[in-house]
Amino acid sequence: MGLYNHLPEGLNEVDIIIAGGGSAGCIVAGRLAAADPKLSILLIERGADNKNVPSIIHPVLFSQNWVPANNRAIFYPANKAVQLADRAPMVVSGGTLGGGSSINVGVYARAQRSDYDSWETPGWSTEELLPYLKKLETYHGTGDAKVHGYDGPVHVSDGGFRSKTVEDEALRVAKVFGYPEVADIQDFDSNNAFGRWFRTVSPQGRRQDSAHTFLHPLLEDGEHPNLHVLVEHQVSRVLFDDEKRACGVEFIANPLFQTITPLPEDSKQTIRARKLVVVSSGACGSPSILERSGLGDPAVLERARVPLLVDLPGVGNEYEDHNLTVTPYKSSLKPDETADSILLGRITAEDAISMNHPMLGWNMADILGKIRPTDAAVAALGPEFQAAWDRDYRDKPDRPLILTCMFGGYFGNPAFAGQGQHVCAASFTAYPSSRGHIHITGPDVGDKLDFDVGFLTDEHDLDLKKLVWAYKHSREMVRRTAFYRGEMAAGHPRFPDGSRAACVELDAPLFASDRSCEVRDLEYSAEDDAAIEKFMRENMETTWHSLGTLKMAPRENMGVVDKDLNVYGVERLKVVDMSIPPKNVGANTNNTAMMIGERGASIIARELGICLPSTGALK
Numbered sequence: 001m002g003l004y005n006h007l008p009e010g011l012n013e014v015d016i017i018i019a020g021g022g023s024a025g026c027i028v029a030g031r032l033a034a035a036d037p038k039l040s041i042l043l044i045e046r047g048a049d050n051k052n053v054p055s056i057i058h059p060v061l062f063s064q065n066w067v068p069a070n071n072r073a074i075f076y077p078a079n080k081a082v083q084l085a086d087r088a089p090m091v092v093s094g095g096t097l098g099g100g101s102s103i104n105v106g107v108y109a110r111a112q113r114s115d116y117d118s119w120e121t122p123g124w125s126t127e128e129l130l131p132y133l134k135k136l137e138t139y140h141g142t143g144d145a146k147v148h149g150y151d152g153p154v155h156v157s158d159g160g161f162r163s164k165t166v167e168d169e170a171l172r173v174a175k176v177f178g179y180p181e182v183a184d185i186q187d188f189d190s191n192n193a194f195g196r197w198f199r200t201v202s203p204q205g206r207r208q209d210s211a212h213t214f215l216h217p218l219l220e221d222g223e224h225p226n227l228h229v230l231v232e233h234q235v236s237r238v239l240f241d242d243e244k245r246a247c248g249v250e251f252i253a254n255p256l257f258q259t260i261t262p263l264p265e266d267s268k269q270t271i272r273a274r275k276l277v278v279v280s281s282g283a284c285g286s287p288s289i290l291e292r293s294g295l296g297d298p299a300v301l302e303r304a305r306v307p308l309l310v311d312l313p314g315v316g317n318e319y320e321d322h323n324l325t326v327t328p329y330k331s332s333l334k335p336d337e338t339a340d341s342i343l344l345g346r347i348t349a350e351d352a353i354s355m356n357h358p359m360l361g362w363n364m365a366d367i368l369g370k371i372r373p374t375d376a377a378v379a380a381l382g383p384e385f386q387a388a389w390d391r392d393y394r395d396k397p398d399r400p401l402i403l404t405c406m407f408g409g410y411f412g413n414p415a416f417a418g419q420g421q422h423v424c425a426a427s428f429t430a431y432p433s434s435r436g437h438i439h440i441t442g443p444d445v446g447d448k449l450d451f452d453v454g455f456l457t458d459e460h461d462l463d464l465k466k467l468v469w470a471y472k473h474s475r476e477m478v479r480r481t482a483f484y485r486g487e488m489a490a491g492h493p494r495f496p497d498g499s500r501a502a503c504v505e506l507d508a509p510l511f512a513s514d515r516s517c518e519v520r521d522l523e524y525s526a527e528d529d530a531a532i533e534k535f536m537r538e539n540m541e542t543t544w545h546s547l548g549t550l551k552m553a554p555r556e557n558m559g560v561v562d563k564d565l566n567v568y569g570v571e572r573l574k575v576v577d578m579s580i581p582p583k584n585v586g587a588n589t590n591n592t593a594m595m596i597g598e599r600g601a602s603i604i605a606r607e608l609g610i611c612l613p614s615t616g617a618l619k
């Protein structure tokens with residue numbers, strides 16, 4: 001089998017090296033290795049193998065992978081930020097084979113049509129990308145068959161479990177707010193609507209990460225000796241020949257997986273690539289590899305003591321994410337309607353697995369809403385917000401302001417949870433205005449990063465206003481459900497004494513059983529609004545959707561790669577991951593990352609004269 005945790009003797013040169021085995025990288029490796037058995041490929045992944053790891057294959061256990069001690073995530077520490085109440089945010093990213101697709105929440109989310117079109121790059125419009133988006137999936141959901149694929153490696157289904165009470169009630173309340181239920185909320189166009197949500201989970205309840213779907217089948221079939229996967233090693237930099245052609249990489253064992261640390265000084269290794277190096281270490285990982293290789297802003301490289309090879313000021317700049325707020329509620333739901341029994345440890349993960357618990361394939365996200373404020377609500381957010389709305393949203397009816405979901409369970413700290421069942425309202429802003437950066441400060445892999453997430457730094461606080469609106473709106477929606485029993489106060493703003501918006505505890509819904517009494521909106525005073533703003537500064541988080549740090553754009557516009565993902569100023573070097581989107585997408589980002597993997601593989605195949613099959617099947 002071609003999966004190793006140290007490089008086998010004699011493997012000194014391959015055709016293609018892929019630095020990073022995440023959502024996109026595994027797809028590039030799998031597609032190319034399957035298409036041409038003569039093409040030798042080495043994928044180097046910083047984390048460990050993910051094959052059959054229980055917390056990875058059973059989606060309901062996703063948050064176990066975010067525990068630092070489990071070494072399946074990378075924690076990128078960001079700089080302290082005054083606008084975030086002096087917090088130093090931590091951005092979590094995939095850190096095992098399969099990358100984010102192995103540890104994420106598993107929601108299946110596709111971009112909106114105008115998102116890819118806004119990239120304004122030949123070959124990357126939604127219409128042109130549709131074949132790749134279809135090719136990667138086998139869709140078991142509802143909606144128009146024309147926009148989905150039915151023979152790809154990644155199964156999309158409900159994983160065999162839905163909390164019917166939560167989803168039916170969420171859809172009923174959505175209608176009260178005027179949001180229709182659509183058959184397919186992931187059809188690229190649906191907006192201001194709610195729909196039943198599917199997952200990157202097979203109908204049998206198994207996670208569909210890019211390693212289990214694109215790599216392991218080839219590593220195990222005995223027919224692909226051309227595919228090599230080196231885990232637990234990190235690429236430090238790309239090596240170039242005198243003509244600035246990428247010709248290999250330098251890499252080092254990841255100390256997290258070594259029994260003896262620190263590693264000796266001379267533990268750096270190199271391997272040569274005859275044809276191509278592909279950097280695919282994610283939006284937080286890939287910029288550092290380029291900078292350590294001498295590609296980037298001259299001032300950044302000088303500070304980091306790295307000799308400049310190519311002046312590329314876009315490297316590591318304009319970092320973007322989505323901004324997330326999650327607020328918990330008490331409910332009258334029953335134990336078989338939320339995942340609290342497993343999430344809060346009332347049933348151990350081992351017992352859940354041994355009894356083949358029906359919720360193992362669940363991610364608690366059954367309903368998604370893509371929503372926009374009414375004209376009146378936009379106006380109420382002030383003249384600057386109105387101007388931004390008129391510029392960015394008014395003429396793009398497919399653009400949501402917020403994506404929102406009611407999670408059937410509480411995935412916060414169990415110490416704060418009560419005995420009963422909970423739901424969480426999770427909302428994130430689709431197109432934040434703020435930007436940050438991520439740069440190296442020294443030449444070595446272990447050197448600290450200068451990472452500024454930039455959250456809530458935009459002029460006029462537009463991003464903050466979106467979060468405040470999302471909080472109030474999602475709270476009104478939860479208040480109107482039949483299962484609402486009040487807020488978990490510890491997870492909500494601290495409203496001033498006597499506030500009419502204070503958190504409550506209830507033993508019945510807010511409406512009578514015959515619904516004869518209407519639920520009235522809460523009224524928020526200026527002090528209440530200040531409390532919500534403070535809460536957001538203290539609590540808003542990454543949605544784990546880092547992107548845009550090596551943009552596909554003209555070089556003069558801070559672009560780093562061209563339309564074929566070639567890094568400007570050098571040859572035989574491509575970037576294929578979530579670093580390349582030049583503009584944000586109004587969706588969770590795994591599907592976009594996988595699409596970039598598919599599109600990247602097809603570009604490389606075309607350039608190397610390899611014929612990829614037109615169907616989705618891997619082999």
Ligand SMILES: Cc1cc2nc3c(=O)[nH]c(=O)nc-3n(C[C@H](O)[C@H](O)[C@H](O)COP(=O)(O)OP(=O)(O)OC[C@H]3O[C@@H](n4cnc5c(N)ncnc54)[C@H](O)[C@@H]3O)c2cc1C
Pocket residue numbers: 019020021022023024025044045046047066074092093094095096097098099100101103104105106107108109233234235236280281282283285286289543544545546576577578579588589590591593
């Ligand atoms: C906690 C979490 C929850 C999420 N939930 C969802 C969700 O439910 N739905 C959704 O659509 N999206 C979700 N996302 C986002 C989505 O998973 C990511 O956008 C996507 O995985 C990014 O893909 P990528 O290929 O760009 O990078 P990644 O998948 O992050 O892959 C990069 C890989 O490179 C490796 N690496 C890093 N540095 C090096 C190095 N120097 N050398 C070698 N290897 C290196 C990493 O270990 C990683 O495996 C979530 C992400 C996270 C982290």
